[in-house]
Amino acid sequence: MIEEESPKHKLDNLWKFFGIILYIFTISVFVVGIIYFIWSMVLIIKQVQPTTVAQTVLNFLSLFVEVLGIFYTVMLFKHMGTTSFHPPAIGKPKKYSLKDFPLISIFIPIHKPEPKILRSTLESIIKADYPRGKVQILLGDDTEPTFPTLEEVKQLAKQYEAEYIYDTSNLNFKAGMLNIMLEYSNAEYVVFLDYDHKITKNFLKGSIALLTEDENIAFVQSKVNFYNIQSKLQIWEAVMYAQFFEVFQRSKNRRSTVLFNGSTACFKKKVIEEIGGIPTDTFTEDIDLSIQILSKGYKSKLLDEYGSLGLIPANFSLLLSQILRWAKGSMHVLKLRWRKILTGKLSIFDKIDLSFSTLLFFIASSMYLTILFYVIMFFTNSEVFRLPIQQFPPLIIMPIALMVAYQISGLIAVLYARRSEIINMNLIDLILFFVIALALNPFTVYAVIRTVFRFRPPSRDRDEWNEKVPFIPLSLIISLLGAGVIVLAYFDFIGGATLWVVLGLLGLSLIATFPVCLYLHFTTKHNKPYFINKIS
Numbered sequence: 001m002i003e004e005e006s007p008k009h010k011l012d013n014l015w016k017f018f019g020i021i022l023y024i025f026t027i028s029v030f031v032v033g034i035i036y037f038i039w040s041m042v043l044i045i046k047q048v049q050p051t052t053v054a055q056t057v058l059n060f061l062s063l064f065v066e067v068l069g070i071f072y073t074v075m076l077f078k079h080m081g082t083t084s085f086h087p088p089a090i091g092k093p094k095k096y097s098l099k100d101f102p103l104i105s106i107f108i109p110i111h112k113p114e115p116k117i118l119r120s121t122l123e124s125i126i127k128a129d130y131p132r133g134k135v136q137i138l139l140g141d142d143t144e145p146t147f148p149t150l151e152e153v154k155q156l157a158k159q160y161e162a163e164y165i166y167d168t169s170n171l172n173f174k175a176g177m178l179n180i181m182l183e184y185s186n187a188e189y190v191v192f193l194d195y196d197h198k199i200t201k202n203f204l205k206g207s208i209a210l211l212t213e214d215e216n217i218a219f220v221q222s223k224v225n226f227y228n229i230q231s232k233l234q235i236w237e238a239v240m241y242a243q244f245f246e247v248f249q250r251s252k253n254r255r256s257t258v259l260f261n262g263s264t265a266c267f268k269k270k271v272i273e274e275i276g277g278i279p280t281d282t283f284t285e286d287i288d289l290s291i292q293i294l295s296k297g298y299k300s301k302l303l304d305e306y307g308s309l310g311l312i313p314a315n316f317s318l319l320l321s322q323i324l325r326w327a328k329g330s331m332h333v334l335k336l337r338w339r340k341i342l343t344g345k346l347s348i349f350d351k352i353d354l355s356f357s358t359l360l361f362f363i364a365s366s367m368y369l370t371i372l373f374y375v376i377m378f379f380t381n382s383e384v385f386r387l388p389i390q391q392f393p394p395l396i397i398m399p400i401a402l403m404v405a406y407q408i409s410g411l412i413a414v415l416y417a418r419r420s421e422i423i424n425m426n427l428i429d430l431i432l433f434f435v436i437a438l439a440l441n442p443f444t445v446y447a448v449i450r451t452v453f454r455f456r457p458p459s460r461d462r463d464e465w466n467e468k469v470p471f472i473p474l475s476l477i478i479s480l481l482g483a484g485v486i487v488l489a490y491f492d493f494i495g496g497a498t499l500w501v502v503l504g505l506l507g508l509s510l511i512a513t514f515p516v517c518l519y520l521h522f523t524t525k526h527n528k529p530y531f532i533n534k535i536s
Contacts, residue, residue: 019085026077033070039387055382062373079251093305096209105185109177124198137162140177175285194263196311203307207266218298219267222307242413256299262286264308284329295344314527316520321466327361327447334358365445439516475517482510
């Protein structure tokens with residue numbers, strides 16, 4: 001008698017089939033991209049004359065930016081294919097068993113903390129499925145002495161038997177405080193935890209179980225989500241995080257090149273000491289630390305369950321500042337560490353993948369660089385030399401491939417998060433996810449330009465952790481530029497050229513920036529930064 005296939009097994013097979021389709025798309029976009037690049041290069045080279053040097057340079061630059069976007073789309077399809085082919089388990093996290101419970105130091109850096117939030121985090125550590133005597137809690141505080149809740153924080157440290165480290169001389173933000181705390185750790189393993197993240201019961205035990213599997217595993221990063229989701233803006237942020245963990249991190253896990261995400265990760269302390277401590281050269285010490293560890297040949301793994309639930313910004317200005325800090329930080333890391341990536345103990349694929357990870361925000365802004373090149377070419381009467389769609393019909397997939405891939409990645413993220421019982425996201429939210437992403441994307445140009453001309457490390461006496469951005473005037477300028485791009489697309493269309501589809505789509509996305517930003521600002525500006533008044 002043939003056993004009937006279980007619903008779970010059928011669903012997993014469906015995901016595997018979907019993964020195969022995405023792999024086919026990966027190869028298709030790659031092949032079409034190669035043909036487009038080579039054919040367009042030939043066309044550009046054929047027209048080179050002494051009198052057309054500027055036209056040739058503009059064609060080469062714009063083609064380079066286009067191809068960068070194409071190959072990022074290839075990488076996105078590849079990651080989606082991998083995570084789909086290996087779907088996560090359904091329901092509750094697996095149980096881990098340990099023969100020994102090694103000492104763990106939990107580092108919680110704080111600056112002007114809200115005591116109610118800190119108490120909630122400390123309480124989650126106490127309730128974790130790990131012997132309390134094997135957990136050393138370190139609170140690293142660099143808050144000004146006049147801050148009103150300072151004494152209350154000290155009392156919380158006493159109540160939860162945490163070691164309180166107070167050092168206002170720290171000027172290197174979070175990374176600097178983590179380095180100070182390293183000197184106080186007595187443990188072989190250290191956990192980095194943001195003060196607004198409540199860990200799950202399984203996180204500590206699961207991380208140690210993975211770390212002790214292989215001597216070459218340097219750290220374990222857990223998936224992260226949020227517990228204060230009360231607005232559409234926060235739903236968008238939650239989907240964005242789920243996209244990062246469920247698509248990119250789960251795929252990277254197959255190659256043991258998971259990235260540290262800033263919180264809810266467990267490290268072998270000796271590896272951090274080997275590379276000289278936490279890097280303080282950028283605003284994104286997490287990506288920087290990941291690159292320095294992986295380039296030495298170490299592995300990193302993903303705890304494929306949600307190890308903490310944190311707080312997410314509740315107003316638009318704070319969210320935008322946070323995203324731009326990530327953009328500036330990752331670009332700065334690339335400027336400083338590109339040699340480490342290229343010469344590190346990594347496979348060629350992993351070097352490319354790590355480069356694209358740090359290039360993410362540049363690639364997001366590259367489409368607007370393309371517009372800039374086309375505008376210059378339009379007003380200088382420079383001809384654009386590209387492979388025409390009429391001669392190669394498969395090229396029609398390229399203008400929409402990235403947008404489709406982005407939406408599919410959001411779909412995977414929501415469905416996988418719901419598999420793990422993260423139920424505050426629904427498929428209907430993907431429409432909002434796409435619209436807000438398009439509206440926010442142009443601001444990455446601002447961050448990239450700021451980073452290109454930055455040569456010094458961040459310092460508290462000269463920088464803000466979350467820089468305030470004049471987003472209303474900037475978004476108005478962006479929308480007006482979008483209207484201009486639509487006009488260019490019209491002239492391109494009536495002139496019989498082939499770029500009007502790309503220009504039209506980009507123009508529409510730019511036009512949407514001002515109204516979307518205005519709506520998000522006025523509907524969230526009265527919110528507390530994290531809805532902390534509603535946290536129990």
